[in-house]
Amino acid sequence: MVNKSIWNDLATRLRDAYSGQTVPPLRDGLDSRDVEAAYAIQAINTRFWEAAGRRIVGRKVGLTAKAVQQQLGVDQPDFGVLFHDMELPDGATSPAGRLIQPKAEAEVALIIGADLPAGTVTRDQVEAAVAGVAAAIEIVDSRIADWKITFADTVADNGSSAMFVLGKDRKPLAGLDLWTCGMALEVNGSVASLGAGVACLGHPLNAATWLANTLAERGEPLRKGDVVLTGALGPMAALQPGDSVKATIGGLGSVGFTYEG
Numbered sequence: 001m002v003n004k005s006i007w008n009d010l011a012t013r014l015r016d017a018y019s020g021q022t023v024p025p026l027r028d029g030l031d032s033r034d035v036e037a038a039y040a041i042q043a044i045n046t047r048f049w050e051a052a053g054r055r056i057v058g059r060k061v062g063l064t065a066k067a068v069q070q071q072l073g074v075d076q077p078d079f080g081v082l083f084h085d086m087e088l089p090d091g092a093t094s095p096a097g098r099l100i101q102p103k104a105e106a107e108v109a110l111i112i113g114a115d116l117p118a119g120t121v122t123r124d125q126v127e128a129a130v131a132g133v134a135a136a137i138e139i140v141d142s143r144i145a146d147w148k149i150t151f152a153d154t155v156a157d158n159g160s161s162a163m164f165v166l167g168k169d170r171k172p173l174a175g176l177d178l179w180t181c182g183m184a185l186e187v188n189g190s191v192a193s194l195g196a197g198v199a200c201l202g203h204p205l206n207a208a209t210w211l212a213n214t215l216a217e218r219g220e221p222l223r224k225g226d227v228v229l230t231g232a233l234g235p236m237a238a239l240q241p242g243d244s245v246k247a248t249i250g251g252l253g254s255v256g257f258t259y260e261g
Helices: 002-015 036-050 067-072 121-130 151-156 204-217
Strands: 055-060 080-085 103-112 130-140 163-164 180-187 191-197 229-230 243-251 255-256
Touching: 002 103, 002 151, 036 080, 036 151, 036 180, 055 204, 067 191, 080 151, 080 204, 103 191, 103 204, 103 243, 121 130, 121 204, 130 243, 130 255, 163 229, 163 243, 163 255
Parallel strands: 055 229
Antiparallel strands: 055 080, 103 130, 103 229, 130 163, 180 191, 180 243, 243 255
């Protein structure tokens, strides 16, 4: 029998870590591959934060690169929740003290323009529902000490999420090549990561379709206005205080921020 009180204890442990003190991996109460328990812990904190006034504005998809999946011993992506207060304006500086051990990754963001069905969703349906596309940077962070995460750790920790930055330009999906589009992530003017759209589950729309179906199965389909961060197009870059970060994606333009520390 599952001891759900453990899930509440682990959820509280993760929430408390947002004060800046990381916690050890959750091995004492969470099996490294227990997907159900990991999402249950994530959901406990999502409900807690919603009750505290935070508003959900979308979702992030993680673990879209096959190499990262193999590293963690999984064969699927994961997702986390995006809250309104996680968005940082393009060109802004991150609030001091908010991040613990951040890394940046460049992604394609989709803005959903119509509610998606509560049942099985096809890629064509996702494509038809996209109202706009933007270059994005996800600032990932982990409440787990030294990023010593398993799949379950990162899921429970809201997909190791922290903040996100959307480029000012919103492009229509029609005419974009999100498969071969190149990506360059620069830190202080030096290239820190290179990639392409194909690195994201073969295509960013594949990642969005996986997310749409996964959420529909949970009774939480994507809705009009949702932001979907579809996953990294290349390796993450660790950040140090004072770093200036810029991501450029073919056809979508650039987006950036400064990490204050």
